[in-house]
Amino acid sequence: xxxxxxxxxxxxxxxxSNLANKLAEHNEVIAVDNGYLGTVDNLTESVTYVEANVxxxxxxxxxxxxxxxxxxSSRQMVEKNPxxxxxxxxxGFVNVVEQAMAAGCETIVYASTSSAYGSRTTxxxxxxxxxxxxxxxxxxxxxxxxxxxxxxxxDKLTLAGMRFFSVYQGYGGTEGHKGTYANTVSQFADDxxxxxxxxxxxxxxxxxxxTHIDDIxxxxxxxxxxxxxxxxxxxxxxxxxxxxxxxxxxxxLGTDIEPTYEAVPLENYVxxxxxxxxxxxxxxxxxxxxxxxEGVERVCRPYILDTTQVTTxx
Numbered sequence: 647x648x649x650x651x652x653x654x655x656x657x658x659x660x661x662x663s664n665l666a667n668k669l670a671e672h673n674e675v676i677a678v679d680n681g682y683l684g685t686v687d688n689l690t691e692s693v694t695y696v697e698a699n700v701x702x703x704x705x706x707x708x709x710x711x712x713x714x715x716x717x718x719s720s721r722q723m724v725e726k727n728p729x730x731x732x733x734x735x736x737x738g739f740v741n742v743v744e745q746a747m748a749a750g751c752e753t754i755v756y757a758s759t760s761s762a763y764g765s766r767t768t769x770x771x772x773x774x775x776x777x778x779x780x781x782x783x784x785x786x787x788x789x790x791x792x793x794x795x796x797x798x799x800x801d802k803l804t805l806a807g808m809r810f811f812s813v814y815q816g817y818g819g820t821e822g823h824k825g826t827y828a829n830t831v832s833q834f835a836d837d838x839x840x841x842x843x844x845x846x847x848x849x850x851x852x853x854x855x856x857t858h859i860d861d862i863x864x865x866x867x868x869x870x871x872x873x874x875x876x877x878x879x880x881x882x883x884x885x886x887x888x889x890x891x892x893x894x895x896x897x898x899l900g901t902d903i904e905p906t907y908e909a910v911p912l913e914n915y916v917x918x919x920x921x922x923x924x925x926x927x928x929x930x931x932x933x934x935x936x937x938x939x940e941g942v943e944r945v946c947r948p949y950i951l952d953t954t955q956v957t958t959x960x
Contacts, residue, residue, distance in 0.1 A: 647867055648672040653709040653751075655700050655742055656716030657693070658684030660828075661757070661813060663820045664859050665713060665866055666693045676706050683719065683827075688820040700738035707745040711870045714742050714756040720827055721761070721782040721912075728781050735785035740792055747796075747803060755869045756793065758807040758877060759786040760855075761916055767853065767885075769922035772809070772877050779914040790877055797875045806874035811855040811881030811921045813862050816945030821859075830888065831856055831945055835895050838903045839949035847910045850889035852917040855881040858936040858944070868930040881921025882934040894939065898946040 650673045656662040657677025663684065666677045670692035677689055680699045689695055696706055700716045717735050718724050724731030739756065746754060762776045762783040778784035793805040814829035815821045817836050821828050837844040857880060865880045886894075892905050926932050936944075 647871055650674070650710040651708075652676065652711045652713065653678060653706060653746075654713040654715060655679070656684065656714075656757070658686050658688050658695070659715065659719075660684070660815070660821045660824055661810070661859065661862060662713070662715045663688035664815070665715070665863050668863050669867065676709065678705060679716070683824070685823045688823070700742055701733065705742060705745050707742070707749040707751055709746070709749070709751055710753065712742065712746045712751055712754045713866060713870070714739060714754060717757055717786070718782070719757075721780040724780070724782040724785060731781055731785050732788075735782075736788040736792070739789045743792070743796060743805070747800070752802045752804065753870050753873055754803070754805045755866055755874070756789060756805060756807055757786075758790055758809045759783065760809040760811045760879065760881065760919060760921065762787055763919065764914075765917040766920060767918045769883050769920050770879070771922040772879055772925055793877070804873045804875040806869045807877040808866065808869060809877060809879050809921075810862060811857045811879065811919055813857050813859055814941065814945065815859040816948070818945070818948030819859065829856070830854070831891060831942065834888075834892060834905075835899075835942070835945045835949070838892070838895050838901055839899055839946070841903065843903055844892060844905045846888050846892070846905045846907050847915070848917075849907060850892070850905060851887050853885040853887050853919070855883065855885050855919045855921050856891075856938050856941065857881050857921075857934060858941045861934040861936055864935075865926065865930075865932045868932050869926075872930045874926075874929060878926040879921040879923050880926065881919075881923055882938070883921055883923055884938065885918065885920050886938055891942070894942045895946060898943050899949060
């Protein structure tokens with residue numbers, strides 16, 4: 647993608663800022679955010695920042711491509727305020743799409759969620775039956791239903807919903823500001839690097855399809871390039887348990903810190919995730935390139951460079 651004018655909502659957040667910084671190398675990129683879940687410090691100088699809310703009028707939608715990544719992006723956030731969750735995640739989505747259409751933009755890629763699949767140990771395709779087990783799931787699936795409507799009723803308009811699987815980068819990237827909302831890999835690595843036992847829910851055998859941010863960014867770029875319409879998984883198709891993750895982190899850091907285990911505090915907790923990425927691979931050629939072992943090394947690298955942070959226990 648080159649020489650395009652691009653709007654990214656949620657542009658100072660973890661995924662949004664990585665996408666904005668990458669695309670700004672060869673395009674004009676505008677990042678819209680209200681600062682609730684992100685920080686402008688995540689952006690390079692090449693990105694134009696506009697402080698705004700996705701519910702606002704007169705958003706800068708006179709662009710070639712819209713990436714709508716803004717959301718209350720966890721079940722905890724939506725459960726704290728269900729009405730606000732619905733407004734931001736559904737009404738905000740419709741507001742952005744309507745303004746984009748009015749400005750002549752025909753290519754929209756938006757964030758959905760893989761959590762609506764529930765617990766699944768085998769690769770899961772987009773066409774399986776899913777249900778909203780949480781308010782967050784309901785709000786993001788609401789986006790998808792509106793996406794179907796726009797794709798069906800407007801011939802030139804394409805909307806692609808991306809179901810992300812356990813996206814991580816580590817606190818050495820732009821994920822650090824998320825704190826307790828960061829991916830478990832990043833939280834575990836930071837705990838272990840600082841000599842603290844990470845806390846695992848249950849017995850640590852739950853699994854995740856951990857997907858590195860660089861693969862996610864590449865998938866988002868291809869989705870717009872190919873003007874995809876519908877919903878698509880972005881994951882690796884491989885899974886690792888939390889216990890295996892701790893072992894990998896200890897191996898890389900040269901530590902031997904054991905986790906502590908606590909009871910699962912949530913109902914409808916997703917124990918296992920695994921993506922079937924056949925659909926996006928067949929339509930764009932995309933597949934994950936960073937395996938989890940390499941990803942963990944990248945997460946841990948900043949701590950290795952600053953060896954004073956690493957505490958080894960015997």
